[in-house]
């Protein structure tokens with residue numbers, strides 16, 4: 001059969017911006033920073049408050065490195081800021097009525113989406129992953145509450161791809177659609193792609209023969225190299241990943257060489273000490289702190305809570321931004337599980353309703369390519385009742401299936417971490 005897309009030669013989505021010389025990039029970032037600070041100071045009052053607290057004026061933040069003088073605004077501060085001044089904590093530069101969509105992330109955090117195409121700037125990352133006009137793509141990210149579905153939908157639309165808005169779950173249907181429409185692309189988490197292809201095989205489908213899937217664009221979960229290899233060798237699917245968040249949209253993305261994720265060209269990314277916000281030496285792990293040039297949601301020195309390392313070495317692909325090595329984990333106690341942030345406070349809220357639980361600890365492990373969740377509890381009540389009640393309440397609260405295991409009293413240390421992340425990658 002003739003495929004819709006025959007030419008996936010690498011190239012660039014935006015050659016001028018992606019291959020800029022270091023000097024041009026310095027001038028570009030400097031100019032965009034100045035413009036963004038002026039815009040935000042006029043329209044998003046929270047920035048003025050922050051600058052006053054730090055004893056700074058926007059003129060003192062002329063260079064990207066000057067931003068280190070301003071303490072980061074942490075993602076974990078958003079729920080309370082938004083509660084104080086609903087809905088966006090005075091951080092958004094347009095009235096809510098001028099937005100295109102409003103999303104709700106765990107926290108809860110309201111995430112604004114401004115009007116216009118490709119708002120989240122995902123198109124360049126999807127282009128680098130090989131997506132081209134004519135690709136037919138299953139988008140398995142959720143389309144409701146969180147923005148992941150729309151982010152990728154809009155990026156694909158900007159490239160002229162055909163999108164099938166599947167959302168998550170419904171694995172059988174995903175397999176059927178993949179085959180019926182002869183889809184060439186997948187968008188979603190790495191582990192769900194694996195699940196779908198395994199289910200296809202269980203249904204008697206030989207992916208290399210019966211399917212036309214060539215590309216996968218993944219985010220929202222760790223991508224172990226072992227999984228990438230399995231996808232390529234076993235199923236003929238080329239997997240590329242990107243790093244994006246509901247606040248900032250695209251932050252970094254892999255090029256065809258896949259040796260780290262290039263920092264998106266239209267933002268300033270710094271690696272900072274998670275405690276102090278100050279620079280860490282090149283090659284050291286630190287928190288990803290971002291300043292966007294977004295006119296709707298101009299986040300300045302925004303601490304994502306994600307840990308990574310910046311590699312300034314040139315890349316053979318010709319893109320001239322530095323690269324993030326993989327995301328190493330969370331800088332604070334928020335844990336990302338199957339693409340969702342889980343905070344101990346969400347578990348605390350459930351435990352308040354189940355007073356028989358005296359201690360608890362959520363343990364996250366890897367089982368195959370999946371995150372496996374076990375909530376270990378000590379209880380003074382009848383274990384059977386508590387287990388059933390907790391399993392359903394925890395699932396409601398964190399949107400993830402969790403096994404509850406009763407352990408003898410005294411097993412969990414008094415100062416046990418509420419969420420114990422025992423996952424290892426590769």
Ligand SMILES: [Zn+2]
Pocket residue numbers: 255256257258262315316317318319
């Ligand atoms: Zn590259």
